[in-house]
Structure formats: C-alpha cells, structure tokens
Amino acid sequence: MVELENLKDIWKQHIDPTIDKQNIEKQEIERLLKGRSTSILEKLKRNLLLEIAMFVVCLLLVAAVPFYFNSTPVTILFIAALVFIFIPYLFYYIKKYNELNKFSIFHNDIKTSLQSLILQLEKFLKIYFYGSLILAPFSVFISALACLYEMKALGYLLYFDEFSKPTLAIILSFALVFTLLSYPILKWYLRKLYGQHIETLKEYLKELEEVE
Amino acid sequence: MYTSNQDDHNDLFQEMILQLWKAFPSFRNEAKITTFMYRIALNTAISGIRKKKIKTTELESISFQIKETIEENFSDELKLLHASIEQLSDVEKSIVLLFLEDKPYDEIAEITGISANYVAVKMNRIKEKLRKLLNVK
Numbered sequence: 001m002v003e004l005e006n007l008k009d010i011w012k013q014h015i016d017p018t019i020d021k022q023n024i025e026k027q028e029i030e031r032l033l034k035g036r037s038t039s040i041l042e043k044l045k046r047n048l049l050l051e052i053a054m055f056v057v058c059l060l061l062v063a064a065v066p067f068y069f070n071s072t073p074v075t076i077l078f079i080a081a082l083v084f085i086f087i088p089y090l091f092y093y094i095k096k097y098n099e100l101n102k103f104s105i106f107h108n109d110i111k112t113s114l115q116s117l118i119l120q121l122e123k124f125l126k127i128y129f130y131g132s133l134i135l136a137p138f139s140v141f142i143s144a145l146a147c148l149y150e151m152k153a154l155g156y157l158l159y160f161d162e163f164s165k166p167t168l169a170i171i172l173s174f175a176l177v178f179t180l181l182s183y184p185i186l187k188w189y190l191r192k193l194y195g196q197h198i199e200t201l202k203e204y205l206k207e208l209e210e211v212e
Numbered sequence: 213m214y215t216s217n218q219d220d221h222n223d224l225f226q227e228m229i230l231q232l233w234k235a236f237p238s239f240r241n242e243a244k245i246t247t248f249m250y251r252i253a254l255n256t257a258i259s260g261i262r263k264k265k266i267k268t269t270e271l272e273s274i275s276f277q278i279k280e281t282i283e284e285n286f287s288d289e290l291k292l293l294h295a296s297i298e299q300l301s302d303v304e305k306s307i308v309l310l311f312l313e314d315k316p317y318d319e320i321a322e323i324t325g326i327s328a329n330y331v332a333v334k335m336n337r338i339k340e341k342l343r344k345l346l347n348v349k
C-alpha cells in the first residue's frame with residue numbers, strides 16, 4: 001500500500017536523477033526547433049489560411065460570372081454580392097488571421113490561457129460557419145446557372161431561358177434550400193473539427209473556476 | 213502523462229521546446245524562469261488536441277487497471293503512481309505534477325492562475341482521489 005505522504009519521496013527518488021541525466025545536445029534542440037508546430041493555434045492559422053484561399057477562389061469565380069453570362073440581372077446580383085459580401089468578408093478574414101498571428105497564450109497562466117483559447121476557437125468557428133453559409137448559396141447558384149447554360153449549348157433544356165425571372169427565382173430558391181439543408185451538416189462538421197475540443201477546454205476551465 | 217505512446221510523447225516534447233523558444237522573448241523577469249517554463253509546458257500539454265484514448269470514469273475499471281499494474285510489478289511504486297496520475301484530469305495532472313516537483317502552493321497558483329487557497333483545496337481532493345486509487349488491493 002502506497003501512502004500519500006511518500007509520493008514526493010517516490011517521485012524524487014525515481015524522477016529527479018533521470019532529469020539530471022537528460023541533457024539535450026544543441027544539435028538535438030536545433031532539430032526540434034526546425035519541426036512543424038502542431039499547436040492548436042498553428043492549426044487554427046493553417047485552417048484560416050485555407051479558408052482565405054478558398055474564399056479568394058470563390059471571389060474570383062463570382063467576379064468572372066458577369067463576363068461569362070452577359071446578363072444584366074446576374075451582373076447586378078454578383079457585383080452586389082462582391083461589393084457587399086465577398087470583399088468585406090475577405091478583409092475580415094485577413095484581419096482575423098493577422099490577429100491570430102500576433103496572438104500568444106502560452107506564457108500566461110493556465111486559466112488565462114484557457115479563457116483566451118476558448119474565445120479564439122469560438123470566434124474562429126463563428127467566422128468559419130458564417131463564411132461557409134455565405135459561400136453555399138453562391139456556389140449552388142453559379143453551378144446551377146452554369147449547368148443550365150452549358151446544357152442549352154449542348155441542345156438540351158431549350159425551353160428554359162436561364163436569364164428569365166422565373167428561372168432565376170427557381171435557381172435562387174434551390175440555392176436557398178441547399179443552404180438551409182447544409183446548416184445542420186455544417187454544424188456537425190464544425191463540432192467534429194473543434195467543437196469537442198472546445199468542450200474539453202471548457203471542462204478544464206470549469207474545473208479551475210469551480211471554487212473561485 | 214499527457215500522452216499515451218512514445219510518438220505522441222516525442223511530438224509533445226518537440227512542441228514544448230518550440231513554444232518555449234517562441235515565448236522566450238516575452239519573458240520579462242516578472243516571474244521566476246521556472247514558473248515561466250512550467251506555464252508554457254503545461255499550457256502546451258493541456259491545450260493540444262490529442263488522439264482519442266479510451267476514457268473510463270468508473271472507479272471499478274480504474275481499479276482494475278491499477279490492479280493489473282500492481283500484479284505486474286508490485287514493488288514498482290513509481291509505476292503505480294504513474295498509473296494513478298494517468299486517471300486524473302489534465303488540470304489535476306498539472307497540479308499534482310507541480311506538487312510532486314515540490315513547488316509551493318504560491319508558485320502552483322501563479323502557474324495555474326487560481327488562488328493559493330484553491331490550490332490547497334484542489335490538492336486535498338486530488339490526494340483523496342489518489343488515495344482511493346493507490347490503495348486498491
């Protein structure tokens with residue numbers, strides 16, 4: 001039976017001598033420092049950078065649509081989307097990325113670090129969630145319109161005028177329905193991505209705060 | 213104690229070195245260098261996403277695991293101590309490790325961000341948990 005009072009003695013007796021022996025060579029430290037960071041902040045930064053890249057691609061596609069279709073209502077819709085949604089959101093993404101770049105938590109005490117990390121993760125999930133929700137209807141709308149356009153070029157669905165108001169309304173409705181359907185999938189995906197980790201971090205924080 | 217295999221252990225060690233290296237310019241002598249280093253090491257360990265491991269909360273299953281350890285090598289007290297600490301939460305592990313490293317409650321408070329009084333309360337609870345785990349026959 002091990003008595004608690006002996007814990008420190010057991011620790012000192014077995015661990016302390018091994019710590020003294022663990023001198024790391026300079027070359028080993030250099031090798032370790034060259035490695036890729038796996039910290040959660042680095043993962044967040046990489047994810048956000050990927051999001052920015054995807055957003056830029058979508059932005060370019062949206063900007064190209066008016067040239068491709070040559071239709072006034074579509075041009076107005078996409079220019080409005082570019083000016084009021086895509087460009088501001090891209091700037092917002094870049095701003096958040098820069099903030100995250102300057103953000104450092106590891107030198108703080110554990111409680112403060114946990115609070116800051118949870119805040120950053122929740123912010124990121126919100127940005128990711130709304131960013132994806134914005135992209136969903138536009139992706140569907142562009143794809144549906146392009147499909148219809150190409151099918152007509154191939155001699156199918158000739159009775160459809162892709163730029164008529166009813167057709168645009170159907171495509172728009174389809175895009176909105178798709179967005180609504182993607183809502184729970186997106187929620188599930190984000191929970192899978194970081195949601196469970198946030199819950200774990202919150203549990204730790206609660207543990208530190210429960211008596212204070 | 214924060215990892216379940218050698219690869220994860222190596223990764224965590226590397227991450228700690230990286231974070232120490234990055235954080236060192238922000239060291240302002242407001243705290244002891246060891247306090248600063250413990251903060252970084254434990255923050256790195258706690259905040260990281262680790263691969264899922266089987267988590268059992270039932271005391272019976274925990275006792276069973278420890279019993280196995282005892283049977284394997286009854287005289288190896290350190291192994292038993294390790295096995296018991298493994299069952300604690302990551303926050304509890306941090307506190308108990310600092311305790312075993314002979315850190316005073318004030319310094320543990322500085323590293324964890326909770327008051328010294330609460331460290332004492334928390335330590336009593338951890339001791340109680342460990343007592344149950346260690347005294348399983």
